[in-house]
Amino acid sequence: MTPIITLTGVQKYYGDYHALRDVDLTINEGEFFSLLGPSGCGKTTLLRTIAGFENASDGVVMLGGADMAGVPPNKRPTNMVFQSYAIFPHLNVAENVAFGLRRRSDLSKQAKADLVDEALDMVGLQGFGGRAAHALSGGQRQRVALARALILKPKVLLLDEPLSALDKKMREQMQAELRRLQRQVGITFILVTHDQEEALIMSDRIAVMFDGRIAQVADPQTLYRRPVNRQVADFIGVMNFLPATSTASEDGVDVQIAGFGAASVASEQCPGGMPTGDASVGIRPEMMTLLFDGQPSEGAVAIGTVAERYYYGDMTYYEVEFEGVSEPVTLSMKNLVGRPVLERGDAARVAWDPRALVVFEA
Amino acid sequence: MVSPPFIYALLLLAAPMGAILLFSFWTQDFLTLDTTLTLNNYREFVEEPLYGVLLQRSLIIAAMVTLVTVVLAFPIAYFVSFHVAPERKSLWLFLITIPFWTSYLVRVFLWKVILGFNGVLNSGLLGLGLIDEPLTFILYNANAVVITLAHAFAPFAILPIFVALERIDRSLLEAGQDLGESRLMTFWRVTLPLATPGIVAAVLIVFIPTIGDYVTPRLVGGPNGLMIANMIQTQFLKLNNAPMGAALAVIAMVSVSVIALVFVWLNRKWLRVKQ
Amino acid sequence: MSLRAYAVAYLIFLYAPIFLLPLFAFNDSTIIAFPLSGFTTGWFTELTETPALHAAVKNSLFIAILTAIFSTLLGICAARAGAKYEFPAKRGILGLIMVPLVLPEIIVGVSLLVVVVNLLDWSLSSWTVIAAHVLICTPFSIAILNGAFQNMDASLEEAALDLGETPWSTFRLVTLPLVMPGIISSLLISFTISLDEFIIAFFLTGAEPTMPVYIWGLLRFPQKLPAVMALGTILVVASIIILTIAELMRRRGLKRAGLKDTGGFL
Incomplete structure (x- = not known):
């Protein structure tokens, strides 16, 4: 197992508020990793620190062996699926998916179009390229957001509560699909969720967070059977x-x-x-x-x-x-x-x- | 990011306001400006009855304009918010705002044409046989100023009230009726209190600028409809007495602000008592 | 029902002066009163033969265009800062910028007059008018642009950054297209306000009068009034066209952002 992300002593302050407290964490290549905790526990802040939208107040974030200090989000080998999906409303589905390919001058127009088709295929949206963004359902928006991020072949895909806006049936369907996609592309997925069941079902490993601190990192079985303290035990099941x-x-x-x-x-x-x-x-x-x-x-x-x-x-x-x-x-x-x-x-x-x-x- | 507009407002709004205040303590001695600080201008305001009359009249007219405008505007805002289909609301608002944007001077002038002795209104009413001789109480007096300004400020009153009404959760009204109130009492006990912020905003946004209008009083007010702004304008541009004009501007601003603050304060107090 | 009847009556009240305008503009008489005497387009011809008017219109257009640009730029700064950033005394700062919305215009006029003429001893020009117009138009620009900026999901810009764009290209590819209708609408509204503004311009205008100042001068001469009616008609038609475009832009902006129309410029 090769580490892809290493966090050492990461702190984050917003004024007096201590959002991340001394976070040490290693996430491996090809792993489906979840950050789990109640709202306000710092899991989204941690994800955004990895993505580069937040800068750690202290500590080191290593990504693929490189120190990420001062590296902006557009220069990091990560891509994100946002909680709101952030589908560009002025672009259609294909234009949304192709958004990140604009700077790839090595690809011909046809090559880009092929990549878009391939990405849409992968998320089950064949033939949706011409659809307007506002004509999509919640599940479809989610798939567009996935295709848009995966087309760039990131080393790490970050997912910020991607399923919270979906109804129960659709959520269960997408859980299975995300797991399948992760196996198919083989890259690291980091999922932020407050739903312990979702984390147990999908993850290889889970980090449970409270009050900006990581309480336990373990695989689902260990987490369920051997929680390190009452707080973790109470939160999981x-x-x-x-x-x-x-x-x-x-x-x-x-x-x-x-x-x-x-x-x-x-x-x-x-x-x-x-x-x-x-x-x-x-x-x-x-x-x-x-x-x-x-x-x-x-x-x-x-x-x-x-x-x-x-x-x-x-x-x-x-x-x-x-x-x-x-x-x-x-x-x-x-x-x-x-x-x-x-x-x-x-x-x-x-x-x-x-x-x-x-x-x-x- | 906010600094360019902020610096602009500081330089062109806050600084000049400070200058006006400073100026009001200076005096004009024919062509030279006497920069010794003095209360002479304010003393003159107290001693010369004309100024007091103008200020008092301006405040009364502004209050009347506000009352008329807001009372006329509320049903419109209510109508658009509650009785117009959602997809047609913006069309109505658009129709309401259009006259406001178009040729202010010409609009005011046309009220003179409408309200005049041989005007549209009088000839219409005479033609219909509703009156025997032209009405004279509608032009060249305070009434004409009120009507014209109520017209000019209509959208300023309608929009804030409309916004406040739109924010009201419609299920609150259903809850009001479900709890046994009639539609009228629901309006009185639920809709109106929730619309108060909009009404307060409408009152302020009409009352304060009204004091500064000198076009309408000049065109339709006649000698008894002139307001403090006309005197400010005269001091600055005709009598070349900028310090006196500045003092009048300061007095007008302070009076209006004090009244506005008292109004807001009374409103808050009244609302709290009700809750 | 009665409320609707009242609303229609109110609209008639609002539109009465505007409906009268063309009647007198095409009326073959110098007296602005009923009964109408006959049809003529002579007053419009007179407008084309008045060089002083042309100069005033040109001057006003120059002022209005620059006002529109400057106030929209300031409006973009303020609206974006208001929607995106937290900073100390935010409410106070944005409040100060919005003050001209409720300030009596004469106060703006005389205070700038005092500073420019009496304190700085500069001469009045179109630029003094522009400075004041930018001040009063910026709050309107902000009100319009606030809608555009606040409706925009902050994660859209983050998504563009995440997908490899720089902050500047993100602004160009995502932010600008989404707020463009708001910007156009703000330009048009500021333009209209400036073009029509009289109270301040009367104090601050230099040797070259603006169009409203010129019209004000004409109102004293009864024989000039029909021409004023003709000019007014043109202005009304022009403003309605401009405002319609502004409104269509605003709606297009909402649609582009996939939002429901909640009505109104302000």
Whole structure:
């Protein structure tokens, strides 16, 4: 894996506002990389710093081995798909796609036209070249923006929340298509998104950001299963946190979990470090199972009371209260044929596996 | 980027205004300018009743013009905003603004023709048998000035009100009616308060410049319709007493600004009480 | 319904003087009153035979063209700065530039007169008129151009930079085409305002009168009035043509930017 982008100690201030705090990040060639975080976390600022629209207040941005300090956006080997798509309204589709080819004096007019056709083909817009910009739907604008950026064969394609303006169906379709395009052209894609599901589905690796700082960089599975702190765990999917006390053991920690009891946990289940004393134990809803009608269990079982039930069609979510735990614990069960449901107030026997736990600092 | 227009405004607007203020404390001694600072011009303003009469009349006329213009303009702005199909709104606005851009002097002069003793209005009304002798209260007095200026400033009043009305979210009006108010009360309790910024802007944009017009009073005002601007013009161009003219200009500006500020302040206060 | 009837009556009120103009311009009598006596084009012929008028028109055109150019350039600077940049005291600075919109014109006239004649001891000329006209036209230019600049998505310029264009070629290829209709509309409106402006020009005009100043002089001579009506007719027709072009340009600009028309110059 060869790095294409290296950020070292990047800071960005807007007056007193500290938008990027000491960002270190390496992104590799051919990678689909996502910057994920809530709005205002600095992910778009980081993307724009890579593109050259913002200058880092401090730190080094290396792109393809070259220091980008003072290099304007038009001289960088990156191209961007803007959140608003920024389709030039006074140009038609083909003219929009060909916009960046104007300075390529080595190409004949015909060669440029062929490149445009090829690019439109690639994004599924064959024959749209003559369309006026304002006659396009949201999904089509997105495709034009992609073709316009990819035609320049950038080393890195930057995508600033490109799917946020689309409706759910179209978004899902474009997610698949972006992934396919990235494999096809083989260059690095950097996607900015606030949608954790989108980031998990599409990315090779994800950087999670809060308050201008990168909290964790990992592949989707690691991020989901081994979040480094409660903030990351909370942002990615749903996680229950149970108060616990922790003592060091041979190869990990022993925890005493409120409502659940004792468990031994391996060191890799403590991605943020091994706490001693007060701790917080995380477990995801799908990692617990309700036991119906005296069903036996080989593992640990906790006993609680059903406080609320939510029917989702494919799943049923239960909120279960345990003694000594103030927040109810959420768990999910697949709706299978013949599987019974529990009502509010029913006793719930919850089977859980210590291997599913993640231990954080309290 | 903003500096060229800013420097231009400083040099040609702020600096000359400062010069006028400075000038008003100087005096003209026939052909020489006496640059000792003195309040003589302001004393003369207080002591010579004509100036006071002119200023008072100007303010009253400006207030009347504003009242008439805004009251006449509001229904038009309302009509265009609420009752004209969206694609035809700009056509209406265009029609409303056209007369404003065309040949100001000739337009004012034609009001003299319309309102005169043998004018279009009188001959029309006589011909229809609605009056027995020509109306005389419509030319060469303050009424004529009011009518003519109300005509000249019409788009200045209509446009800000229209903009304010356009900004009103139409679902607010539906909410008003849904909550049990009649259409009239909805207008009173929702539309009108939300249109107030536009009305205030219209009032200011009509009231302040009106004080500075000397063409209309000269052409249709007659001796009792002359305004402070006519006196300023006379001081500068006929009597060659620039310092006195400057003092009058300063007094006129200050009076208008004070009235405008009081108006804005009262408006804010009233609105806050209502909320 | 009644509101529509009122609107139509109001339009008649607005247009009454303009409708009367051609009637008297083609009327074969020196008295500007009804009843009309007969048709003539003599007053228009008289216009063509008045060299003083031609000089005044030329002078006014010179002033109006330069005013249009300067105020539009200043308007572009201010509108772009207002739409794109944040700077200290932004509201105050832009507010000062817009002040001439509400300032009584006589104040602009006499204050510049005082500075130019009494303080600097320069002589009045067309340039003093141009200076004042630029001052009062710039706010109108800004109002028109603000629409054009603010409607433009900032990421369009970034996209052009991102696709390899320099800041200058971005301005030429993206910004300019998109705001061009606004610029033309601003040029035309400033031109019209300057051409028609009397109150300030009367104070600041030098030895060569502008057209409105010349007309003002004619208004004192009853026998000249029909010719003034003829001149007025020409001016009205010319302004309507210019304003129509300006309005069409504004609409084209909106359409180009893919936006809905919300109406009005201001």
